[in-house]
Amino acid sequence: xxxxxVIGVGYVGLVTAACFADLGNRVTALDIxxxxxAGLKQGIMPIYEPGLEELVERNMRSKRLLFTTKYxxxxxSAEFVFIAVxxxxxxxxxxxxxxxxxxxxxIAENMPHEMIIINKSTVPVGTGDWVAEIVKRYQPRPxxxxxVSCPEFLREGSAIADFMNPHxxxxxxxxxxxxxxxxxxxxxxxxxxxxxDLRTAEMIKYASNAFLATKISFINEIANICEALGADVKEVxxxxxxxxxxxxxxLDAGLGYGGSCFPKDVLALAHMAAEKGKHPQLLRAVMExxxxxxxxxxQKVRELVGDLAGKTIGLLGLAFKPNTDDMREAPSxxxxxxxxxxxxxxxxxxxxxxxxxxxxxxDVQMFxxxxxxxxxxxxxxxxxxxxxxxxxxxxxxxxIMHTPNLLDGRNIYDPQTVRNMGFWYLAxxxxxxxxxVFPAGAEKLIAAAD
Ligand code: NAD
Ligand code: UGA
Numbered sequence: 290x291x292x293x294x295v296i297g298v299g300y301v302g303l304v305t306a307a308c309f310a311d312l313g314n315r316v317t318a319l320d321i322x323x324x325x326x327a328g329l330k331q332g333i334m335p336i337y338e339p340g341l342e343e344l345v346e347r348n349m350r351s352k353r354l355l356f357t358t359k360y361x362x363x364x365x366s367a368e369f370v371f372i373a374v375x376x377x378x379x380x381x382x383x384x385x386x387x388x389x390x391x392x393x394x395x396i397a398e399n400m401p402h403e404m405i406i407i408n409k410s411t412v413p414v415g416t417g418d419w420v421a422e423i424v425k426r427y428q429p430r431p432x433x434x435x436x437v438s439c440p441e442f443l444r445e446g447s448a449i450a451d452f453m454n455p456h457x458x459x460x461x462x463x464x465x466x467x468x469x470x471x472x473x474x475x476x477x478x479x480x481x482x483x484x485x486d487l488r489t490a491e492m493i494k495y496a497s498n499a500f501l502a503t504k505i506s507f508i509n510e511i512a513n514i515c516e517a518l519g520a521d522v523k524e525v526x527x528x529x530x531x532x533x534x535x536x537x538x539x540l541d542a543g544l545g546y547g548g549s550c551f552p553k554d555v556l557a558l559a560h561m562a563a564e565k566g567k568h569p570q571l572l573r574a575v576m577e578x579x580x581x582x583x584x585x586x587x588q589k590v591r592e593l594v595g596d597l598a599g600k601t602i603g604l605l606g607l608a609f610k611p612n613t614d615d616m617r618e619a620p621s622x623x624x625x626x627x628x629x630x631x632x633x634x635x636x637x638x639x640x641x642x643x644x645x646x647x648x649x650x651x652d653v654q655m656f657x658x659x660x661x662x663x664x665x666x667x668x669x670x671x672x673x674x675x676x677x678x679x680x681x682x683x684x685x686x687x688x689i690m691h692t693p694n695l696l697d698g699r700n701i702y703d704p705q706t707v708r709n710m711g712f713w714y715l716a717x718x719x720x721x722x723x724x725x726v727f728p729a730g731a732e733k734l735i736a737a738a739d
Contacts, residue, residue, distance in 0.1 A: 290314055291474055294367035296392045298325055298356070300336055300549070300615070301409055301441050302373030304448045307341065310348035312477045317355045319363040329356045337614035337641045340449045360399035369474060370396055372420075373409040373441070377549075382556040383564075384413050393420045397427035400434065405467045407437045411494050411554055413561055417461070417487035435467030438487050439475075440494035445548065446612030455480045461490020495561075498554040499572060504539040505546045506578040512542035512718020513585075522718030523700050542718045543699045544624075544672065545582035547609035549617035552579075582717075583623040586670065586698050589715050590628065593694040594667045598632030601691070603666040605659060606673025607650075608642035616645045620698075621672045625653050638662040640675055660685065668694035674701050687711055 291314045295306040298320035306318035320326050325335045332349070334342050348354035357363050364370060374388035389410055396406060406424065408417060421436045438461035443451035458475045462468040463486060472482050483493070512522040522542045530537030546552065555572055562569040587597075594600045609619035616622065619642075625635045629652055636654040639646060643655045656662035659678070663669055663686045671678060679701050687693045687710055695702075695712040700719060707714045 292366045292368050293317070293474075294319060294363040294370040296320075296363070296370060296372050296396065297374035297388070297410070298322075298329065298335070299373065299375060300338065300445055300448060301443065302371070303329075303334075303336065303345070304338065304341065304443060304452050305371055305373055305409060305441070307344045307348055307354060308449060308452045309474075310351075310354035311344060313353070314474075315353050315355075315366075316348075317357055317363045317365075317367065319357050319360060321358060323358050326356045326358050337612075338445065338448050339612055344449060360395045361401070364396065364399050364401055364404070367404060369405050369407055369471065371407045371409050371439070372396075375549075376410045376412055376553075376557075378553040378556055382560040384411070384553070384557040384560075386412065386416065389416065389420065390423060393423040394427045397424040398429065400424075400428060400432055403433045405435050405437055405470060407439045407471055409439055409441045411440060411498070411550065411557075412438075412491060413557060414488045414491045414495070416491060435462060435464040436487065437462040437464070437467055437471045438490035439471060440490060442494075442497065445615055446610055453478065458482045459485070459490050459493050461485045461487040461493075463487055495554055495558040498551055499558050499575070501539050502546055502551040502555045502579070503571065503575050505541075505551075506575040508540045508542045509545055509578055509582055509718070515718045515720050517720070519720035521720060541700070543582070543674075544586055544620040544717070545579040547618040547620045549609075549615060552576075552618040583620050584627070586620075586624055586696065586717070587627045587631070589696050589717075590668055590670060590694075593696060593713055593715060594692070597628060599634075600667040601634045601636065601665060602628050603662050603669045604635065604637040604653070605662075605669055605671045605678050606642075606675055607637050607639035607646040608673050611673055611675045614641040614645050616642055616649055619646075619673075621646070622649055624670065624672060625650050629653075636662055636666070639673065640677060642673075660689065664689045665691045667692045668696060670696045671698050671701055674699035683707065683710055683712070 293309050293314050293316045295302050295318045298318050306316045310316040332346055372392050374392050376384045379385040389412060417436045417438050424434055440459055442455060455478055458480050460468045460471050468484050508526060515522040526540035529535050530540055555576055559569040559572040604621055607621040609615055628635050636656060638656045638659045647655055659681060693712045695714045697716045700716050704714055704716055704719055
């Protein structure tokens with residue numbers, strides 16, 4: 290059993306704290322948000338994440354997981370302190386490090402003894418070095434400490450399973466002994482452990498997110514080409530994915546990536562590169578393709594309904610991905626705002642994100658279920674691929690819509706089945722075989738073969 294403090298009780302901090310507690314450690318989780326901590330003490334989760342409530346409750350009951358707003362309390366007996374505060378985008382696309390700086394300062398001011406400071410937040414390369422400087426500067430008396438980078442790779446919606454079964458643990462430090470101690474803490478996760486220097490560990494996180502985002506923009510570019518040529522991107526992805534060098538993951542074409550991480554991290558990496566005089570052209574293309582998806586989907590709604598003014602458009606899903614209530618950078622925000630600006634009435638249903646969404650999208654009308662939402666609409670758009678949308682009673686939906694236009698932004702339905710049910714159905718990147726669409730110049734070749 291180790292004594293651990295976790296600073297920041299958001300998606301990463303709360304999951305990290307609860308999982309380390311579940312692995313038998315004693316964890317004190319701290320946040321400066323008093324309401325959040327008061328809620329947690331009463332068992333109220335600040336976020337929706339499958340399995341989190343039970344995990345937190347179980348570990349609170351066994352007194353392995355405590356919550357506080359006081360740094361001295363959190364650090365009192367901690368050997369390891371994890372920083373897991375937010376690093377949102379700053380005005381120019383750089384990572385805003387004010388929360389990391391504040392956390393580092395508070396740790397320094399309240400450090401009662403030697404400790405290892407582990408950074409889990411996604412931070413620009415070099416941050417670990419200046420965290421060490423802050424700690425040195427604000428310690429009331431010099432105490433030994435080490436800084437280790439331990440980037441987090443969990444996904445929202447499957448955060449607990451991802452934390453407990455990581456593909457790898459990455460640790461970076463200039464202090465090998467400290468990194469080895471942090472490695473010991475992670476042994477229970479039975480994943481390969483990569484120990485490297487601080488800056489390389491920080492870079493591994495950005496490079497990983499940028500690569501995954503690139504895969505998504507790549508398949509979205511292929512989707513555009515598929516659509517023009519009458520091929521089906523979904524089957525293209527299956528055919529590509531069997532190649533072990535490519536792999537089947539992150540090849541779902543659709544509305545592009547959203548969320549609190551890919552958009553800000555690709556932008557921050559591009560910013561880091563540009564600041565040093567590099568031209569991150571691939572990263573820029575990744576972002577451009579991603580932004581276009583949100584425009585493109587609205588154009589498709591126009592293809593279905595004509596002029597948007599006065600039309601009622603229903604959104605199936607609002608969260609940036611299924612199994613979360615996180616609305617940060619959700620494609621639904623841009624899509625709803627563009628539809629509203631064009632004069633459409635926009636309504637929506639999401640299993641868990643409506644409360645968060647309503648604060649951001651006050652002009653979107655929320656409905657308690659997909660059927661009342663669909664009633665009288667001129668078009669429905671699948672924005673988030675929640676499982677419950679895959680088994681909707683589409684025959685019922687077809688009957689209650691004003692006009693049965695269905696735009697499948699996540700390619701969850703079988704085009705032929707849905708068209709046979711009487712929907713005007715459009716997907717993204719799923720060219721309709723038999724449309725008679727030929728590549729440019731094909732007519733000439735056919736004529737020449739005669
Ligand atoms: P979040 O916004 O959900 O939570 C951050 C928490 O930190 C908030 O509760 C906030 O009140 C608290 N906080 C801010 N300043 C503080 C301070 N000085 N002291 C104590 N608490 C403070 O953020 P998140 O989504 O958990 O992300 C945290 C970091 O982890 C980011 O750098 C992010 O890029 C990275 N990350 C996130 C995910 C994810 O899926 N969300 C996955 C991997 C990595
Ligand atoms: C992502 C990474 O997957 C995590 O490894 C990482 O830790 C995290 O960012 C982070 O750094 O915060 P997350 O944003 O929770 O996790 O969710 P993903 O499942 O990666 O999805 C991100 C976005 O990409 C979603 O909007 C999703 O709809 C979209 N996506 C994903 C696609 O459009 N196509 C795909 O094939 C996969």
